[in-house]
Amino acid sequence: MSIFEHPSYDGHEQVYFVTDEPTGLKAIIAVHSTVRGPACGGCRMWPYANSEDALRDVLRLSKGMSYKNAVADLELGGGKSVIIGDSRKHKTKELFEAFGRAVDRLNGTYITAEDVGISTDDMKIVHSVTPHVAGLTDIPEASGDPSPITARGVFLGVEATAKSSFGADNLNGVRVAVQGVGHVGEYLCDYLHAVGAELVITDIHEDSLKAVQEKTGAKIVAPDEIYDVEADIFAPCALGAILNDETLKRLKVKAVAGGANNQLATPEIGQKLHDMGLLYAPDYVINGGGIINVASELKARWQGGKHDPEWVEGKLQKLKATLTEIYDRSKGDDTPPHEVADELARLRLVARHVEMA
8 A cells, every 4th residue: 555545644745764774763754734834743652563553653643743733823833753662672872863863854844852752861862963853951942841731731621621521610529530641641640639630540551550649549450441440531641542442332431531642543433422422622632732832942942032831821721722612612513522623723724825825
């Protein structure tokens, strides 16, 4: 199958396949759209079973970044990258230098940052060979690790979802099942615990689970058992495609609102959630906090000045309002929220195309 016919291709502007034999680097960089600005999106390191899985993931993630940046009204396009490998076993300084050289060859078309399996220390190495890196900690306009801000945005989105789904004015006593307590999931649990939410958590890493449990008193369940937990909200904060025909049958919640990207295995799953009466927070809307934080860093770099936390918080609050508007329109039109969000994103991308014509 040609990449142009790949079901997730969706008119990507550019897709780069990167190998570096000395370091063992195998990576894919996908640039979905630069119509709103340079494509910006994190780099994910994951032990994909095969290159097809990696390609599908990076294409879906890249398109999601275009939509995410458009809905958040940022002057950035959408892109993403993946490195095939186990982040707990295969990281080396030389590997990230090789990845940085690959990013640098794109001359600013793509700006990379942290994502699953990648830390700010890794990005420092990448930055040593290319300026096209964001989410840094050691430059004057640094915004730092975007994970806490992503979690802050997801928390605000959970508040909006609880209000729209079952009329909750706050999250005190609301039961949330959190799938994945990595960078974003752990911070989300901190936010939820601080306002009195009851937590049920799972992850494939026991040390991460124990750390969150000690801080929050959360109940731990096995990874596959999270779908069977009776809760008010299911918050996926791990990898994508976890909402599918099999898992939908098992959900015992009122709503789904979490930080993971590409939660819907297919668009049809969003319709099925809607038909079941489960409110779904479109992932690229609710998890837009991290890229908003990155955008502040880039704005400061390009215009002069410093990272502006107040600007970031204002954008987060606006994103929460946008999510509420999406829910209201979804109810009024009897249309799944993900379709409402997609239409909003496409309209903003088309509008920018028209402006440039």
